[in-house]
Amino acid sequence: MRLFGGAGLRLILPLVAILVFVILLTFSLLRMVEVETDMRVDAEQNMLWVMHQSESAARRLVEATMQAELGEVDAGQIALRLDLLRSRFALLRDGPQHRFVEQIGLQQQLSQMHTTLQQLDPLPKDFTPAQARQLRLELATFPAFFAQAANKTMIREWDNLGNRLETSRNQLRQIIASLIGIMVTGAILTFTLVLALRLSRQRNRMLRRERDFSGLLISSSGEGILAVDDAGDCTLWNPAMSSMMGQSPEQAVGRKLREVAGFFDIVPVRNAVAEALRGTTATLLFQPLFRKAHKPPLYVDIKVSPMRDDGRVIGAIVFMHDASDRYAAKEKEAENRARLEHLVVERTRELDDALTRERSAANLYRNFAGMISHQFRTPLAVADSALQRLIRRGPRANPDEITERAIGARNAIAGLTRMVESTLDAARLQAGQVGARRVPCNLVEVLDMVGTRQRAASPDINIELHHADTVDAVALCDPAHAEQVLENLLSNAVKYAHPNTSVSARVHDDDRNVLCDIISAGSAIDKADRDHVFEPNFRGLNSVGTQGTGVGLFIARSLARMQGGEVSLLPDDGTTTFRLTLPRFRGATK
Amino acid sequence: MRRLAIKSLAILALWASQAVAGDAPAVLRVSGQIANGPILLDFSQLRDLPQIGIETSTVVTDGTHRFTGFLMRDLLEHLDAQGDRVMATGLNDYVVDIPASDFMQFDVIIAHSMDGKALDRADKGPLWIIYPRDDHTELQDIRYDYRWVWQLSEIEVK
Structure with missing residues (x-):
């Protein structure tokens, strides 16, 4: 409030002083003109002299008439005087x-x-003394009249002169007062002028200091700062901007931004500057700034704000902050998160696998008795048949035959032993004592072994074994369980195959698993049975008349699942195909 | 005063003698530093000089008037005058010194008629020194006003 009053006074005082100054000056000028006019003396104001001359003329006429009476002058002289x-x-x-x-x-x-003068008779040529006397008497009052007139004139003129002098004195006094007023207002004006000058110099100094400080602030800022005018020409370019962009202020100021660097011509940056020139603040995060080819870019945050003057946008200011470190940290964090997610997926899958295996094992052991009776029957039958033949041959058997039969029996027993061990292993697995024994295992070799044995057990069925040449048949599994699964599937196929048909087995692979298809052209599985064939103790319609316990497929699937694999029945295409799937040892990267 | 009276009487005597000698009465006597002076001039002689007119106001009349006469400088030149001032005298014995420079600087005339009427001795005639007052503001001054000699009768070049 005090400041406002001060500013108002500082403004009003000189204005009032100037007004008073002008009024007084005009007033005194007018007065001076009046005085100057009054100082002219007109001849009319010289009436005293006129009266005096008139009196003199009258007296001299009277004097001439007297002289005429004495005969000293003639009529011509009188006429002149008249x-x-x-x-x-x-x-x-x-x-x-x-x-x-x-x-x-x-x-x-x-x-x-x-009138008296006009009525005088014309002067005769011979002017007599009597006539002269007569004229003198007629004019006797004239000199006295002019003397009296001169008297009155003097008094009137002095009165007039006195009045004029008084008027002039008054005017001069007014002029003097005005001049004093002019001096005072002049002094006030001078004083305010000096004050204003001092104030202006002070403000200039402050402004300069503020400008210097602003300049220092801008030049020492770590952020890149640039400004453009409303035409888009660069007007400011600080050192931080220079080091970021590799362009000196001399190269940048006065030019269009897009000419200074291509960075300012990319769409988001160009739009942000255009937005700011329309009055809207814009922020861009992590803009890649390529300074040299084949070098990693800087990542910068950009803020573009409009610059206003009296509400009008006169340009834009751009703040550019090097956010490369923050960008790297963000990238790192994203990478870590991705790795973690991958890890979680992996672990989850492993846990799922483990769960599946555990469930299979549990199922297996719930059906242990049935499985034992089923699984053990084939090797026991093989061993029994070999031994029966040896007995039947008796002494007729040559040593080679004995050895062959014995080896056949032993192999069957060895398979039985392995199965027992594996089953025990599974039991231990179930009890949490050991993990699944998973080792590299070539499925082609396992199939060969199983096929050979099956041919021996069922000579009347043609068993064909195939595998692709380029197959990677090494699976990660328990070899004994794999053997058992294939044994089950193959014997199952043989069991349901019509006589004189063939059963084929083929090892192949896909992108992550080793696969083995057991294909038979035997009696088709009833549609209604397909969903139940892997259930324990299930025997389908086509099993009527064949020997079995109904657990072979169940065991095969359980064992496969224990190893992270699967046994499935492929859709019916005229043949019956069971497929064993086991994870490949070398993983999914083919 | 008396001496003045005697002098004017002498002039009148001279004028009278001239009048008797010539056809017309003399109206202006010129004396002083002139060739063959002093000389008495009558109207016809004065009218032989180039005649000019001046339209001006005066301090003793209202309005402007047209005065006809001859230039003072023409007269002085005609008479081969040599002085730097002129003493002008009126019939009423009014005497004033006029610098000769006035006649060079301004078209000062000796008028013999006003508004086409010959000036009368019973008014301001027969001759009246007229300054072109309205044409020059510096002439609107009492120091010039007293040089307007009316009833002019004599000029002495000094």
């Missing part, structure tokens, strides 16, 4: 003189005297 007096009357009855006579109130008398 004319001179008449000329005085002519003067007094004309223009300004006439008015003055009116003023002093002698107009009427003057007129009477003029």
